[in-house]
Amino acid sequence: MWHISGNLIFINSKRKTSLFIIGFLSILSMPVSIAENTPHEHQSGLYFYSHEVDKEERTSLHIPISEIDELGRNFTIGFDFKIRTSNQNFGYIFRMIGEKEMNLDLIISDLRMDSLVSVILSNKPIIQFNTHSLSNFGFDTWNNACISLVDDTISMTINGITKSRKIPDNKYRFLDIYFGANKHAEFSTTEISPMTVKNIRLFSKQKEIRYWPLDRHGKNIVCDEYKKEKAYTINPKWEIDNHYKWQKKESITFEMFPQIAFDSINERVFIAQYNRMLIYDVQREKLDTIHNIQGNPYYVYANQMVYDSRVGQLISYNFSNDRLATYNFQQRKWNYNDPEKIMPQYWHHGKLFISEDSMLVTIGGYGYFKYKGVMMKYPLSEKKWEKVDISKTIYPRYLGSIGYLGEGKVLYFGGYGSESGNQEESPRNYYDLYQIDVHNDSIVKLWEKATKNNEVHYTNSNSMVIDKKKGVFYVLTYENRLKKSNIQIKEFKINSPEYRFVGDTIPYIFSDNRSFCDLFLSSKAGKLVAITTYTGDKENVSNIDIYTINYSPFATDEIYQQETIINTYQNYIITIIIVGLIICIILYVLKKKKRLKQYNGNGKENSNDNTPLSLDLLKDVPVGNTSPSIILLGGFQVIDEKRIDITKMFPPTVKHL
Template identity: 30%
Template sequence: MKFLLALFALIISSLSLYADHGIYFKSNEVSKENRTGIDITHKNNISYTKSFTIAFMLSLRETETHYGEILSLKEEHGKNLIQVTYREPDLYVILNKKETKFHCNFNSLNLLRNRWIPFQLKIDSENGEISLTLGENHFKNSIQFPKSSEFSLSLGVINKYGFFIDEVPSMSVKDLAIHIDGTPKHLWPFRKVANNELKDILSSRTAKLYNPDWVIDYHNRWMKIKTLSFPSLPSMAYDKKNEAIHFVLKNGTASTYSFKTGTLVTNNKNSGYPVFEKSQQLIIDSNNQLVSYSLNQNDLSTYNSVNQSWSHADSVTNDLPKWWHHNKLIHPINHQITTLCGYGYYSYSNSIKSFNEKSKVWTELKLKGDVIEPRYCSSLGFSTKNSNVVYLFGGLGNSLGKQILGKEFYYDLYRIDFKTNEIKKLWELQQNDQFQYLPVNSLKVTEKDSAFYTLLFPCQKSSTHLRIAKGFINDPKLYFIGDSIPYEFVDIKSFADLYYWESENKLIALTSQETDADAETYEVSMYSISYEPGADTELNMNNDSLPFAIKLFYVFLAVTLLFLIFFVRRKIRTKIKIEKLENDSILTFQEKLPTFEIPQVNSILLFGGFQVFDKKNKDITYRFSPTLKELFLLILLYSLEDGKGISSRRIQEFLWPDKPEDKAKNNRGVNIKKLRGILEDIQGIEITFDNNYWKMILEENIFCDLEHIQKCIDTQITNSDSDKIEEIIQILHRGTLLRDIIPEWLDSFKDKTTGTIVSTLEELLTKFDFEPSIRLAISNVIFGFDQMNETALRVKCNLLSIQGKHSLAMETYENYIKLYVKLYNEKYQFTFKEIVSENTTV
């Protein structure tokens, strides 16, 4: 028993080593039929003798959804019903539709939203007690509950208790565990799955999902918040206290975008001007006031938000700032505006200067310790443990600070202590010359100063992308995480930054780019991602070993597997054999198909999902934002269909139907430019505009799986074309066309392609007498595209039966008839015996 408990704790701890997982419950932001529910006991109830405990991690989001069911539990023998209900800001435990003494106020208990909080509900029928744990708060009361009973359990919107449940709060749940009579029996981590059933990793149970969303997606996927347009270059500053971004134009106009309300408020100034320079010289001071400062004029101007006025009477602008892309902060000791590093007048700087408002003098600070080499485009962030400490990461420059002597990309980390006036170099990464990445202006340090996050972008091209990088304070490693954000980097004319949205526990990415050089108009885009970001697919940029946490997880996993193998060795061996047969069912006969490798150089793969490889065998799929991906596919698919391409008007109808023609034209032009920038890395592909049509030209060295399949199908395949048949099977075995991309315009392409593929493969099966391995492979591919295809059913069941794999044949048949009843609401007309008989064999 003690070993089982230790093993259970081991599994729980190993789960926490992953990036955030869990179910994200869709609430009243969607219609009632699309809200999330989990039926834990959808097949059968859970029995207990004396007691049971239900425990999970709970996170409530800060939204307008203030009411709903968290948990519903029905005990069968005594007909007891327990509901855990949330009504902002209170959590209630309801017993048999009557309120109990368990009434927890999140605000009074200082329980934060958007944070994981331990939840535990225990029923002790032997001692007549019910207890509730919420965070570090514990409650207990008496209850009458029968012994030796069973219960059903669900989370969110599940209608099985004799009344209608249609409200669920905006919550997320992970790591649901159930202890029965003091022993851990069930554990659902709620990690992302492709179907709607979650496996209990401690037993054979499953939980049924309805309309799930996944926490991990919000930690790996950037969500666009807003794009704003400005008539001239805006200076920007993040107001951490009010969770808003301030935008200031050189004429003094000040706008504020609030993340809390999602609104932009613009105030035309009544008097005064900022001291405006083009290097983002705007900051929030220690009094939470907006201040613009000048490094050329040795001056500053403070904005009074009440009077909507600037303290500087005259307009002071300078088109050529002294130091571009420098870092800035409010000095933690003297509270003066302080700048670090920067680029200007063909020089790189490593100086640290503070501005004395009274004497109007910039004073260079003299710090002891290590020397920061001159640079610009570095990333700066405050320590979360020590308010006097900042960390400076990366940049571009050289040791002598002169541009004519060349440039060096820095991947180093410095600790700067303004109390002790000391700089300490913590580490430096050595990268090859091809690795040319720059960070954005700010970084976010984790709560215990163990790691930091920033955004990196490759700066070899103007049309580039931002991606989160995770670094470790005391360990020289960097990892890419999550998807990317498009970014136009034109050196001193571009700006990007990273902020922390505390109440929502999210990171905010901001990009600013010039949209019209003649008019000097600018566009600012804002994106969010859940904090801490992370994924199972972290990329070690140094090709070093895996992080210690992941190593530790695999150690835990190995121990657990060894323990299970020791006790259930025979069962596992049998299961492995069956699974191996199932996995190899595409090639179960002795004569295997020869190996065909799908090219991964200059290749475009559409079957099974969207994937693009460049001329260096590098997967560059991450560089395609959702809009770029859809634009790319529109041009490609219409070009492959008739060789003509797609008109600008059709592109506008599909991608920007609600925008006026001039806006849509501008969007199209910007995205075509970005797309062409990406395609430069693929040798042999070109986007042309001819006769009012956008067309994609693929040279012979480009491999596109859809084009390859079309050519194979257009030729007359014979019984001897084994190589061509093998290529078709290997390509289509990856899956259906663009299965994870679902815009409406794509449906016609998918339907046409699926119909052509299925009919062609059916014809091959009926027309030619292929080897059994080929026939079985073709039937599996058909099933992948048409799960109710009767030809594939007959061929597969027949071949498996001939080979003696009767259980696999029967399982294939049973799965088919279950799905048939579900889809057509009637019983399938042929028995298994009829399917495998010679008279019905295809």
């Protein structure tokens, strides 16, 4: 008999082994359903390159289970897997290889037809599932699988459905598990199902002994959570890296100084010029072009366009007059036709449109050798600009970053300017954060970050992304004292000047008013969107790049396992020590040879040198026209300044090193 107590199963009879396996595998699937109901915080898993790439570029994950002492012939392996939509789905999910050329494979056939998931033992199918009969099995969805070997029974469970089969000859031990491709001498394969795998667990005697989440990782290794047991990868693509590495989605060449805005409702980036409109859809990852029938935005060199989500229109504005240029998407028309080119008064001002108040708000800027200490407000109902002097609280500046908190409150961070507003009077970088109420113009300084003498100075993207739940905001930062710079996200706390770098870098050419960068959040797609533009000095053509990164962005220590970093560092140190030792020995031997030459020339031996050297060992051997060198590749060899091969002077230990 058998019964379940809590999460434990007790077996009173060996005849009930199959029932035990079914009960145990059912319990293994329980945490999966719970996890699916929890909020999805980030992507994880190992993405396997499959038929879409050349065979040598396909992915492999190798777990050498022969090195796990606790694992005997009886064990269970569980994991989650997802089959991607693809023209070809056939391939191996995993292959286990054991003693006496025994193999156990899990293979999937084409899901578009009468699909089968098959367990194959030593080239004979022993268990098969028709995918149409499996619960919630299909493309691009997570499935749970467990396979168990207990005495003479093998069992396979997929999404809670279990099948078992007797294997009376189970007397050999499995040594290796390969997910995807493998280069094993007898069982090599490159036929991989297009899949993603995560949460690999090994059980022995109903106890979980190893767990690879396939989340944080090293370069080509990943360690389990319990004993730091290593698994090895070839051509890996880690899903979690999408939270760290920027992906370039579009690279566009456009007429000089395009106008850029973002639609946070439909998650679209607009790039406008006089005769056309480019629209990048973040969710679809597609770029469309609309050719305008009539009109144009303001021909202003600075970026002065926002999106009004309340009525679904673009607004191009000019600080010199109260008329707004608006774009009607249905008619493909601007209501403005003047082709006059306008020199900006407020370069790099912070801008946003508050839909609930139907109000355009800008802060700061630069023009005509002066930094601006003003907030400009344009309520659409009043159809005119309102200018508010904020210079007594927020010193004049440009290149600051702005974001909307809600209820009429905005955050404004950093920038570059001076206390007087004059360009010639000690301009500097600012690292302070303000909360501004646009309804009553009140300003609260939240904090200011102290700077150090050797600290790298930076300025920011036009916009910030605020996460009120976490109490942080994200902003693109770059070193404004360099032309060839790099952009990286900084995550700041709202209530204190603490920050950290997240994500990797984006190359960025900063040439003051010829450059622009901005940051937006695409909530539905779960991505941050970065836009960079640069207009060359001569060609007057703008290069626009669009990048995305999964939200929330991660720091380096959230991506890489610390133990893999330590191992890499230790290997680096060991290599330096070995090379240093070789160099020291070479210098020592050369010094000995020099002393020996002095002995041959003077007829005396240096009284301080008691180390005997064989004259035969130092016999000169010319080596053609070879230059003096130490050769470490293709064999160890040392040639001195007289082109003599002195390799034989070194002991075998050095040659081996």
